[in-house]
Amino acid sequence: MSDADVLLRAEGVGKRFGGFVALQGVDITLRAGERLGLIGPNGSGKSTFVNCISGDFAQHDGRVTLGGAALNGLKPHRRARLGLARTFQLPQPFNSLSVLENVRVPLLFSGQSGSATARAMHCLEQVELAAKAEKLPRELTQVEQRRLELARAIALDPQLLIADEAMAGLSHAEIDQILLLLRRLNAAGTAVIMIEHIMRAVTEFAERLVVFVAGRKIADGEPRAVLSMPEVEGAYLGKQ
Amino acid sequence: MSATEDHVAGRPAIDRPAAALATASRVAPPPRHLLFWLAAAGLGAALVVGLRMIGNEYGYFAGYFILQYIVLASAWNILGGYAGYVNFGAAGFMAAGAYTAIALRKATGLDLLPGIVAAAAVAGLLGLGTGYLTLRLRGVFFSIATLCLAVVLQTLVVNWDYVGGSRGAYIVRPREVPPFVSYGEYMFVVMLVLAILAVGISRTVELTRLGRGLQAIRDNERAAEAMGVPTLRLKLIATTLCGALMGVAGAPLPYYSGYLNPEAAFSLAYAVNAIAMPLIGGAGSWLGPVIGAVLLGGLQQAATVTISSALNLWIVGWMLVIFVAVAPRGILGWFRKRT
Ligand SMILES: Nc1ncnc2c1ncn2[C@@H]1O[C@H](COP(=O)(O)OP(=O)(O)O)[C@@H](O)[C@H]1O
Ligand SMILES: [Mg+2]
Numbered sequence: 001m002s003d004a005d006v007l008l009r010a011e012g013v014g015k016r017f018g019g020f021v022a023l024q025g026v027d028i029t030l031r032a033g034e035r036l037g038l039i040g041p042n043g044s045g046k047s048t049f050v051n052c053i054s055g056d057f058a059q060h061d062g063r064v065t066l067g068g069a070a071l072n073g074l075k076p077h078r079r080a081r082l083g084l085a086r087t088f089q090l091p092q093p094f095n096s097l098s099v100l101e102n103v104r105v106p107l108l109f110s111g112q113s114g115s116a117t118a119r120a121m122h123c124l125e126q127v128e129l130a131a132k133a134e135k136l137p138r139e140l141t142q143v144e145q146r147r148l149e150l151a152r153a154i155a156l157d158p159q160l161l162i163a164d165e166a167m168a169g170l171s172h173a174e175i176d177q178i179l180l181l182l183r184r185l186n187a188a189g190t191a192v193i194m195i196e197h198i199m200r201a202v203t204e205f206a207e208r209l210v211v212f213v214a215g216r217k218i219a220d221g222e223p224r225a226v227l228s229m230p231e232v233e234g235a236y237l238g239k240q
Numbered sequence: 241m242s243a244t245e246d247h248v249a250g251r252p253a254i255d256r257p258a259a260a261l262a263t264a265s266r267v268a269p270p271p272r273h274l275l276f277w278l279a280a281a282g283l284g285a286a287l288v289v290g291l292r293m294i295g296n297e298y299g300y301f302a303g304y305f306i307l308q309y310i311v312l313a314s315a316w317n318i319l320g321g322y323a324g325y326v327n328f329g330a331a332g333f334m335a336a337g338a339y340t341a342i343a344l345r346k347a348t349g350l351d352l353l354p355g356i357v358a359a360a361a362v363a364g365l366l367g368l369g370t371g372y373l374t375l376r377l378r379g380v381f382f383s384i385a386t387l388c389l390a391v392v393l394q395t396l397v398v399n400w401d402y403v404g405g406s407r408g409a410y411i412v413r414p415r416e417v418p419p420f421v422s423y424g425e426y427m428f429v430v431m432l433v434l435a436i437l438a439v440g441i442s443r444t445v446e447l448t449r450l451g452r453g454l455q456a457i458r459d460n461e462r463a464a465e466a467m468g469v470p471t472l473r474l475k476l477i478a479t480t481l482c483g484a485l486m487g488v489a490g491a492p493l494p495y496y497s498g499y500l501n502p503e504a505a506f507s508l509a510y511a512v513n514a515i516a517m518p519l520i521g522g523a524g525s526w527l528g529p530v531i532g533a534v535l536l537g538g539l540q541q542a543a544t545v546t547i548s549s550a551l552n553l554w555i556v557g558w559m560l561v562i563f564v565a566v567a568p569r570g571i572l573g574w575f576r577k578r579t
Contacts, residue, residue, distance in 0.1 A: 054466060080468035088466075094459035096524075097452075105456045106467040108449035116449075152467055 007032040007067060007191050008053070008160055014061035014215075015048050022048045023215045026062070030193070032159065035186055037206030037223065038195045041235070044212040046195045047089055050162050054086045055079045067159060081110060083159030085152075087166050089195075091145040093137035099148055100124065100133040106155040120155060127151040127181060143174040150181055161185060162193045167201055175201055203227075211235075276443060280436045288429060292421060300424035304496060306537035307431040308489050311438040312510060313517035313529030315485030318442050319478045320515065321523035322451055324458030326383045327479075329370075330486055330514030332390030335505035336363045337487030339397055342409045342494050346402065352430065352495045359491035360484040367483020371476045382479075394506040408501030411494045427496045434492075438485050443526035445481070454478055455524070486514070509552060513537075516556045520563050522572025531571050 008030040015023040023045040030036055040046050052060040055076035064071040066082050074082075094102050103123050107116040124130040127147040129140075137145060146166050153161050163182065167175045179201055186192050196202045202209070202223070209226040211219040213235040219226045226232055291299045312330055319325045327333075340362040341355030350358075366389065374385040398406045413423055420426040445451045453474045456464040465471050494500040513536060521532025536559060540552040567574035 056462065056466075075470070075472075076462075076465040077468045077470050080466060086466055088463065092460050092463035092466075094456050094463065096459050097455060101452065105452055105464070105469060108452055109468040109470070156468060 005031045006065075007034070009065045010049075010053065010062065011064075012062035013049065013052050013064065015045075015052055015057060021215055023052065023060075026212075026217050028210060028217070028220070030160070030191055032191055033186065033189050034191045035205055035207045036191075036193045037202040037209045038193055038212065039197070039199075039202060039209065040212030045215040046212055047164055048215075049212070050086055050164050050193075050195065053079075053162065054084065077109070080106070080156055080158075083156075084162075085154075085156040085158035085160070086162040087146075087149040087153050087164055089164040089168075091137075091149045093145065093148055095137055097137075098133065099129060099135050099137065099140070102137065102148060103151050103155050106152055110156055112157065123151045123155045126154060126184070128177075143170050143177070146170070146178065147181070150178070154185060158190055160191045160193070162195070164195045165197065166194075167196060167198050179205060273444075277440065280440065284432050284436055287432065288425075291428065292425070297422060297424045300422070300428040302538075302541045303428050304424075304431050305541055306534055307428070307435040308492075309513055309517060309533040309537045310435040310530055311431070311489035312486060312514045313521070313533045314435075314438045314442040314526065315482050315489065316514040317518040317523055317526070317529045318445055318454075318485070319475075319482040321518050321525070321528065322446065322454035322458065323475060323478050325375075325379050325475065325478070326515070327386045327482060328383055328511060328515070329386030329388075329390040331506045331508065331510040332386070332393045333363045333366060333483045333486035334490030334493070334510050335390075335397065335502070336366055336393060336483075337490030338493040338500055338505045339400075339403050340487065341491040342403050342411065342500065345411060345494075346409075352492060355495075356430075356434070356488055356491040359487040363487020363490070364480045364484030366487075367479040367481070368476060370483070371479030375472060375475045375479070390506060390511065394502055397502045397505070404501070406502060408499055408504075409494060410499050413495065413498045427492060430492055434488055438488070439526060439530055441481070441485065442529070445478075446526050450474060450477065509556075512553060512556055516560050518570075520559055520570055522570030522574075525572050528570050528572050535571075 006029055008028070010026060010028045013023060013026045014021070026049060038046055038049070048057075051057045052062075053064055053071070055071065055074055055078070066079070066084055069082055071079055071082070094105065097105070100117070100120055103120040104116045107119050112119065121130060121133065124133055127150055129144060129147055129151060132140060132144065137148060140148060150163070150166065161182075167178050170178065175198060182192055182194065182205060194202060194205055206223055208221065209219070209223040210217060211226060211232050218235065219229055219232050287303065291303060312334060316327055316330055319327055337359030340359040341352065344350050344355050344358045370385050370389055371382065374382040397403065403409050415423065417423055417426040420429065445454070453464065453469045456467065456469050457471050457474060461471055490505070493505065497504075517532030517536050518529040519532070520536060521530065522528030536556060539555055539559070540549075543549070543551045543555055563570065
């Protein structure tokens with residue numbers, strides 16, 4: 001892959017909590033607009049990887065660049081402005097702000113021109129939450145909270161979206177909604193890293209699959225080939 | 241999908257910018273800045289005229305007392321109400337303002353108005369410094385640091401002979417300040433202007449992206465960062481503003497009473513009222529501290545006149561207990577729930 005195509009480059013990313021190694025020596029390179037599925041058993045380090053990339057962990061091993069810019073040492077808000085959006089495994093809304101204001105926050109600080117309110121409504125339309133713009137987050141259903149999380153991420157107009165288990169606990173139809181949203185976002189040019197346990201969603205969405213086991217990357221490639229690897233079947237699928 | 245959903249699975253969302261704009265204007269009416277400033281000026285003028293017609297010096301005294309608390313409570317609210325960072329050191333920042341005015345007067349002979357500007361600068365820097373040293377840590381460290389700051393400052397002032405040390409400092413008050421009918425009216429008008437400015441600033445903070453960012457920090461600091469909010473910078477702006485306005489509230493104090501000692505300047509009453517007034521009025525909205533200051537300040541004045549000022553903190557304590565039980569989100573929150 002030529003350097004011009006590379007969006008995200010993570011080299012030797014690792015993280016220790018005290019003596020416990022949660023993540024070690026992970027290399028992942030992502031093209032602009034690519035759809036990557038990231039799977040692995042619970043506790044294999046997926047969210048830890050996200051937190052290293054997003055800047056939530058100020059200290060970690062390895063180097064991360066986005067669009068050629070070094071991310072190491074940057075605060076999460078600087079990475080967000082460079083085009084990195086992430087959703088949280090547990091939705092983290094601003095509870096005292098309305099749904100609309102939740103989406104206005106990233107718009108107000110991203111330096112995008114135009115009315116933040118109009119753009120926020122536009123993002124809410126895309127996730128079909130416009131009718132609930134004036135509601136508080138706690139008045140939303142679980143899937144609506146996930147969609148609000150996505151609307152805020154969309155509002156950042158990201159080059160890369162990392163969706164951390166955005167579909168856990170949702171019904172079949174609700175999963176389809178989220179999948180559709182991610183696909184549409186991807187079609188508009190945003191690269192997506194989908195972290196998911198729901199195999200149907202991952203295989204439908206991802207064009208490439210990475211597997212973590214115990215904090216290490218054990219596979220990286222075309223989804224069908226990766227899923228048929230014996231070590232993946234043994235470490236991951238066997239446990240399902 | 242659950243029956244409460246108001247959309248159909250898989251139906252593509254349609255981009256409707258026009259519809260979005262129409263909904264948006266319904267959701268957020270444009271803030272009416274001109275109306276606010278006109279109303280504030282009108283109300284201020286009415287107060288001055290009304291007090292002049294009553295013609296009683298006590299009116300100016302009580303008015304000054306309440307207005308000073310409007311400044312102090314609005315200042316506290318910028319950080320405590322919007323961002324959720326509790327400042328226990330209001331008395332310290334206020335005294336820093338008061339003693340800056342005293343020191344400036346002694347050193348240069350400059351009068352009250354330059355003293356207010358200097359007090360804003362000094363107390364603002366104190367706020368910035370305290371924030372810078374502690375805001376990288378969790379919020380509770382900031383609260384503890386503000387408490388410590390007040391104690392340290394008081395120790396410094398008590399031992400600073402230039403501004404009178406523990407004996408206190410005198411400022412000779414002019415008998416007349418034309419065009420005002422009395423020195424009391426002059427001080428009242430000065431504090432009135434400061435109060436309007438403080439409320440205007442806190443309202444502006446609330447209605448601009450600074451306020452939204454602070455609210456996002458209060459609700460979820462980690463998510464705010466992830467959404468591109470420069471949390472540390474916003475918090476530092478807020479601590480600076482908060483400190484500066486508290487200093488402004490304190491700067492006229494020595495001019496007002498003609499004498500100030502550390503005990504009065506660092507009075508616990510300031511620290512307690514600065515927190516209690518926004519909480520009782522409704523923290524998180526610019527109007528809340530105003531309502532709380534008028535209510536609690538008025539009550540304390542009434543108690544001082546009829547019984548004794550010794551009861552003031554006792555009153556504030558009971559009001560806090562009552563409000564925590566009946567209206568934990570303050571008077572504004574109580575009314576909003578009902579409408
Ligand atoms: N902040 C933290 N402090 C200590 N241990 C953590 C922390 N975050 C994650 N871990 C541990 O690191 C491992 C990987 O966690 P995580 O990345 O959340 O896994 P996954 O997202 O793949 O389920 C787990 O064993 C977890 O307990
Ligand atoms: Mg996880």
